Amino acid sequence: MKLPFRLSIGRQHIPILATLAVLILVFAFGAIRHGDRNFASLYNIVSLFRGGAVIGIAAIGSTFIILSKGIDLSVGAVIALTTTIIAVLVSPQLGPGWHPAVVIPIALVIGTLFGTAQGCLIHFFELPPFLVTLAGMFLARGLAFSVHPQNIAIEHDAFHAMQSIGIPLGRSDVPLAVIVLLVFYAIAMFVSRYTNFGREVYTIGGDEPSARLMGVNIGRVKIGVYALGGLTAALAGVIATIDRGDGSPSEFVGYELDAIAAVVIGGTLLTGGVGFMIGTLLGVLILGLIRLIIDNEGTLSSWWTNISAGALLFGFILLQTVLVRLAKRSG
Amino acid sequence: MSESSTHPPLLLVRGVSKSFPGVRALDNVELTLRRGEVHALMGENGAGKSTLIKVLTGVYPHDGGTIEFDGRAISPASPRDAERAGISTVYQEVNLVPTLSVAENLCVGRFPTRGGLIRWGAARRRAETALERVGLKLRVGRQLDEYSLAIQQMVAIARALDAEAKLLILDEPTSSLDESEVDRLLELMDSLRSGGLAILFVTHFMGQVYRISDRITVLRNGAFVAESMAKDLPRFDLIGQMVGKDPEALRAREAEVRALHQKKAGGGTLARVNGLGKQGSVAPVGFEIGEGQTVGLGGLLGSGRTETARLIFGIDKADAGSLEIDGKAHRPGSPREAMALGIAMTPDDRKVNGIIPNLSVRDNIVLALQSKRGIWRRISPKAQRDLAAKYIASLNIKTSNAETPVGTLSGGNQQKVLLARWLAVNPRLFILDEPTRGIDVGAKGEIEHLVADLAEQGMSLVFISSELEEVARVSQRVVVLCDREQVGELEGEAISEHAILEMIARAGEKEEEGETGWKPVPLGDEERNERDGDG
Numbered sequence: 069m070k071l072p073f074r075l076s077i078g079r080q081h082i083p084i085l086a087t088l089a090v091l092i093l094v095f096a097f098g099a100i101r102h103g104d105r106n107f108a109s110l111y112n113i114v115s116l117f118r119g120g121a122v123i124g125i126a127a128i129g130s131t132f133i134i135l136s137k138g139i140d141l142s143v144g145a146v147i148a149l150t151t152t153i154i155a156v157l158v159s160p161q162l163g164p165g166w167h168p169a170v171v172i173p174i175a176l177v178i179g180t181l182f183g184t185a186q187g188c189l190i191h192f193f194e195l196p197p198f199l200v201t202l203a204g205m206f207l208a209r210g211l212a213f214s215v216h217p218q219n220i221a222i223e224h225d226a227f228h229a230m231q232s233i234g235i236p237l238g239r240s241d242v243p244l245a246v247i248v249l250l251v252f253y254a255i256a257m258f259v260s261r262y263t264n265f266g267r268e269v270y271t272i273g274g275d276e277p278s279a280r281l282m283g284v285n286i287g288r289v290k291i292g293v294y295a296l297g298g299l300t301a302a303l304a305g306v307i308a309t310i311d312r313g314d315g316s317p318s319e320f321v322g323y324e325l326d327a328i329a330a331v332v333i334g335g336t337l338l339t340g341g342v343g344f345m346i347g348t349l350l351g352v353l354i355l356g357l358i359r360l361i362i363d364n365e366g367t368l369s370s371w372w373t374n375i376s377a378g379a380l381l382f383g384f385i386l387l388q389t390v391l392v393r394l395a396k397r398s399g
Numbered sequence: 400m401s402e403s404s405t406h407p408p409l410l411l412v413r414g415v416s417k418s419f420p421g422v423r424a425l426d427n428v429e430l431t432l433r434r435g436e437v438h439a440l441m442g443e444n445g446a447g448k449s450t451l452i453k454v455l456t457g458v459y460p461h462d463g464g465t466i467e468f469d470g471r472a473i474s475p476a477s478p479r480d481a482e483r484a485g486i487s488t489v490y491q492e493v494n495l496v497p498t499l500s501v502a503e504n505l506c507v508g509r510f511p512t513r514g515g516l517i518r519w520g521a522a523r524r525r526a527e528t529a530l531e532r533v534g535l536k537l538r539v540g541r542q543l544d545e546y547s548l549a550i551q552q553m554v555a556i557a558r559a560l561d562a563e564a565k566l567l568i569l570d571e572p573t574s575s576l577d578e579s580e581v582d583r584l585l586e587l588m589d590s591l592r593s594g595g596l597a598i599l600f601v602t603h604f605m606g607q608v609y610r611i612s613d614r615i616t617v618l619r620n621g622a623f624v625a626e627s628m629a630k631d632l633p634r635f636d637l638i639g640q641m642v643g644k645d646p647e648a649l650r651a652r653e654a655e656v657r658a659l660h661q662k663k664a665g666g667g668t669l670a671r672v673n674g675l676g677k678q679g680s681v682a683p684v685g686f687e688i689g690e691g692q693t694v695g696l697g698g699l700l701g702s703g704r705t706e707t708a709r710l711i712f713g714i715d716k717a718d719a720g721s722l723e724i725d726g727k728a729h730r731p732g733s734p735r736e737a738m739a740l741g742i743a744m745t746p747d748d749r750k751v752n753g754i755i756p757n758l759s760v761r762d763n764i765v766l767a768l769q770s771k772r773g774i775w776r777r778i779s780p781k782a783q784r785d786l787a788a789k790y791i792a793s794l795n796i797k798t799s800n801a802e803t804p805v806g807t808l809s810g811g812n813q814q815k816v817l818l819a820r821w822l823a824v825n826p827r828l829f830i831l832d833e834p835t836r837g838i839d840v841g842a843k844g845e846i847e848h849l850v851a852d853l854a855e856q857g858m859s860l861v862f863i864s865s866e867l868e869e870v871a872r873v874s875q876r877v878v879v880l881c882d883r884e885q886v887g888e889l890e891g892e893a894i895s896e897h898a899i900l901e902m903i904a905r906a907g908e909k910e911e912e913g914e915t916g917w918k919p920v921p922l923g924d925e926e927r928n929e930r931d932g933d934g
């Protein structure tokens with residue numbers, strides 16, 4: 069039988085299809101169970117994206133890093149560092165009182181440099197990413213506290229203006245955080261699919277020695293993904309600062325783990341080389357939906373969010389293991 | 400080749416040396432390649448062939464000497480550099496990424512782009528064209544590891560051919576190909592040679608060397624031995640140069656091995672395979688294994704040899720029949736159960752199933768014995784060292800010492816370490832799946848000798864090899880398989896390569912015409928599955 073188009077679903081698509089199925093199931097469950105509370109309303113969906121924006125943006129970098137067979141534990145601390153730096157730099161009392169248009173680019177550059185430094189350590193000294201980014205996590209957190217030890221509320225007109233940005237959609241507004249989230253996912257999907265850099269990330273994640281023999285510049289790609297990780301963590305920090313209106317050196321603890329969870333639930337293999345950027349966004353949404361459902365239940369304690377996220381994560385890791393086994397047997 | 404006098408050589412390697420900690424892998428090597436020739440690089444395992452290739456292509460820096468390519472001195476710093484200069488390489492380890500699609504494996508590093516963006520349509524077409532050259536038609540969007548090792552090997556070759564190269568280097572490209580695929584590759588090499596491409600070819604298959612190559616350079620222990628025209632170098636002289644022995648002595652030794660194997664096994668029956676089979680893997684097979692007897696499994700790639708071995712060793716659980724040992728019927732469900740029965744097996748793909756590259760030679764050798772004894776009864780460090788020393792000596796494993804990571808040994812020596820691992824548990828029935836793949840003639844002889852010695856000591860062996868000649872030489876009984884079915888059995892005097900081939904051919908005819916062998920036509924899913932997983 070011949071199809072008029074090429075429908076090619078290979079082994080690499082199974083995890084992402086599983087993710088999609090879970091998303092649909094969880095959403096359908098919520099919509100049926102809490103239909104009386106407008107679970108499936110546009111407003112609810114927009115707030116779902118909004119709630120996932122910070123982790124979602126940070127998880128872009130984590131996805132690239134995990135695809136390259138690395139890991140980044142510094143994400144949460146870099147977000148905290150970024151919010152603190154921004155808050156101090158825009159404040160006329162604590163800092164120079166610069167305009168956010170200057171401060172935000174500075175924060176992004178700092179995040180990128182931080183990631184680049186981690187990448188260089190990992191590449192040139194062949195240190196394990198786990199340890200380097202663990203050290204990076206402590207370092208960034210420490211730096212955040214040394215910049216300023218307490219939360220700093222931001223009073224700046226530009227921030228108020230940014231908070232009220234919104235594209236009207238139905239009866240609700242799509243806030244800046246969601247716009248940034250979607251725009252950057254679009255860019256990231258494009259980069260991962262249509263650029264040499266993107267494909268080389270998959271290549272070194274799949275088999276680094278082979279990648280070297282195939283002529284891939286390992287150093288450039290590796291340092292690149294960690295630089296990107298720093299950049300997206302800082303961008304997540306910017307969005308968090310705008311959303312919350314403060315700088316908070318002690319917040320965002322464990323965000324790196326949420327990001328990793330979203331990546332894995334999104335169907336990216338921790339063993340590297342297999343996965344899709346869009347999957348991570350779906351993973352973020354799934355985690356958000358679970359939270360939403362449990363909040364709506366009312367009687368359930370919020371711990372159930374973690375328990376179901378844990379179960380889901382476990383299921384996906386199991387699925388990955390099975391797939392890797394299958395691949396080994398026939399390969 | 401006739402123009403070689405008028406043209407300067409394409410590649411001139413002079414005095415190149417390379418040392419690794421504890422090993423001098425290359426010592427003043429020279430190599431001269433002319434345009435339009437196929438040049439075989441020969442040498443024992445560990446002679447330095449792959450190292451020379453890696454030095455030429457910038458994987459390793461070299462310690463001394465010069466490389467002149469196409470009229471100018473080069474010293475590539477990476478494989479990418481070498482490729483830009485016009486040297487395209489298929490390394491010994493299949494250098495592809497299993498998790499990428501076939502198309503990407505062909506295009507990584509050279510994607511067709513417009514404005515910096517990848518054009519996937521063009522990439523797929525390019526991949527398809529590249530595959531067509533090697534006679535493959537695959538779904539290029541599929542992940543590479545959905546295809547068998549042989550196809551992956553062909554994809555690697557297609558990738559190398561797809562670069563605009565002046566020199567093509569093939570390091571043991573045929574080790575996982577079956578005969579018709581080899582034919583196809585050699586034809587291709589021939590036509591490329593006519594087009595003026597120079598090809599450096601490494602293999603341990605003597606037949607292929609003489610079929611295709613114009614010149615032969617021999618290395619021994621990292622040093623240059625000789626360069627000769629292939630037609631002026633008789634086979635035994637070539638082997639003599641490789642192992643550093645007198646050709647006459649070699650002839651005598653081969654005769655000795657042959658004689659050893661022809662001795663009849665006197666003992667009783669150790670095991671009986673009673674219609675062991677598994678749906679979708681191999682139809683029920685049955686044969687007897689005598690004590691001290693070597694049973695060969697003969698057949699082409701994909702005929703069910705490996706599958707049969709996997710059933711006996713319990714890697715796959717049979718759904719029919721039984722394995723009778725000491726009069727009791729068993730059906731091993733895991734290698735552990737099989738080991739308890741005194742069975743051992745070396746897997747066919749040492750990279751995937753056996754060797755742990757980062758562990759030392761010693762660790763790799765004691766592994767199976769340790770796991771048999773359980774973690775609580777540790778083998779003392781001294782016993783470990785003794786064991787390692789014993790096998791390094793008796794199998795002549797080339798390593799600087801027992802603590803060297805196995806990954807740094809040459810391919811053939813890794814294979815010997817694997818053998819040592821299983822010999823250490825002292826099995827009653829030892830299954831050898833392709834023990835001589837990628838092994839040089841000298842070591843092949845040694846392994847054949849070893850097989851004879853083990854049989855002499857009363858060990859029973861099942862021997863699998865794609866070289867039917869070898870199967871015929873070492874076995875006292877040969878079970879012939881074709882299309883995953885047992886098609887016959889040969890014993891004693893009746894065994895010969897010819898007889899095995901004939902049996903396979905007759906079985907093939909019966910099936911229907913043209914159903915065996917290699918097809919250059921599209922490999923549909925069903926056919927692909929049939930070929931998957933066999934070695």
Ligand SMILES: Nc1ncnc2c1ncn2[C@@H]1O[C@H](COP(=O)(O)OP(=O)(O)OP(=O)(O)O)[C@@H](O)[C@H]1O
Nearest residue numbers: 419424444445446447448449450807808809810811
């Ligand atoms: N990365 C490495 N580190 C240390 N020693 C190495 C390394 N690579 C190769 N060697 C050593 O260099 C020698 C030559 O190895 P090489 O792989 O070139 O042999 P070969 O001729 O290709 O053998 P084979 O036919 O088995 O593939 C061996 O003694 C090997 O142990």
Ligand SMILES: [Mg+2]
Nearest residue numbers: 448449491810
């Ligand atoms: Mg080699």
